Amino acid sequence: xxxxxxxxxxxxxxxxxxxxxxxxxxxxxxxxxxxxxxxxxxxxxxxxxxxxxxxxxxxxxxxxxxxxxxxxxxxxxxxxxxxxxxxxxxxxxxxxxxxxxxxxxxxxxxxxxxxxx
Numbered sequence: 384x385x386x387x388x389x390x391x392x393x394x395x396x397x398x399x400x401x402x403x404x405x406x407x408x409x410x411x412x413x414x415x416x417x418x419x420x421x422x423x424x425x426x427x428x429x430x431x432x433x434x435x436x437x438x439x440x441x442x443x444x445x446x447x448x449x450x451x452x453x454x455x456x457x458x459x460x461x462x463x464x465x466x467x468x469x470x471x472x473x474x475x476x477x478x479x480x481x482x483x484x485x486x487x488x489x490x491x492x493x494x495x496x497x498x499x500x
Contacts, residue, residue, distance in 0.1 A: 393425035400424070401452040402431055406445060407469055419487070421451065428470065428490040435483040438475055445472050446492065466495045 400421045406414040419433035429449075441447075451466040470489035478484045 393427040395423040395425045397423045400454070402429075403450045403452075404431075404433075404447045406441075407448045408446065422486065424451070426491075426495075428473070428488065430486060430488045432478065432481070432484055432486055435477075435485055438485045438487060441472060441475060441487070443472055443475065446470070447472065447489065449489065450498075451495075465498050467498050468495045469493050 398421055402419050402421055403416050404419065405416045408414075417433060417437040419431040419437070422430045422432055424430075429451075447470055449468050449470050453464060453466065469492045471492055472487060473490050474486075474488035476486050476488075478486055
């Protein structure tokens with residue numbers, strides 16, 4: 384018998400949203416800001432795709448500061464231009480169907496919050 388039991392705590396929304404990320408330890412000048420695109424997002428975390436070279440310095444359990452850009456054509460409110468949070472890296476994996484790209488799974492350490500761009 385096949386079980387369709389969902390093990391995830393939060394429902395996921397498949398959405399391609401631009402994001403930026405950088406390591407949160409040390410000063411801002413120490414770590415460069417990188418870009419990626421979300422594949423899905425939930426209340427507990429997100430999964431995003433980025434270039435292979437961007438993840439070379441990342442490690443499991445590291446903390447990142449993440450900013451997700453909300454497209455203004457859908458949400459034309461000044462207060463909803465970006466979402467910010469801090470998250471922990473739980474998985475980094477190569478994308479077999481996308482050479483030179485990696486998928487990164489994050490678990491949020493704090494709630495998402497709206498900020499102005």
